[in-house]
Amino acid sequence: TSSQLAQLIKCGHQQGHIALEESLVHFPELSSGDQMLEELQASLQSAGVAFVDKFIDSDQSPGQGAVEEDDLEEEVHPQGEAAGD
Numbered sequence: 001t002s003s004q005l006a007q008l009i010k011c012g013h014q015q016g017h018i019a020l021e022e023s024l025v026h027f028p029e030l031s032s033g034d035q036m037l038e039e040l041q042a043s044l045q046s047a048g049v050a051f052v053d054k055f056i057d058s059d060q061s062p063g064q065g066a067v068e069e070d071d072l073e074e075e076v077h078p079q080g081e082a083a084g085d
Helices: 002-015 020-026 035-046
Strands: 017-019 050-052
Touching (some): 002 020, 017 020, 020 035
């Protein structure tokens, strides 16, 4: 329902993302690969909420399952240019 989606979006804004497991708590009728799940993911992304496959525990220290912001960024360099040029 729209109230469940609004609550999920609010959670996502507070945490910075929504994990698949969390979305299944709010929408237990969803299953992996379901079109409704894809629509939910699109709705979250259009609301500015990242959708992740696994729960990211912000209390964990690096190297113990936590993902650091630097790990999420990928440098893209034009072809033929080396990094740092």
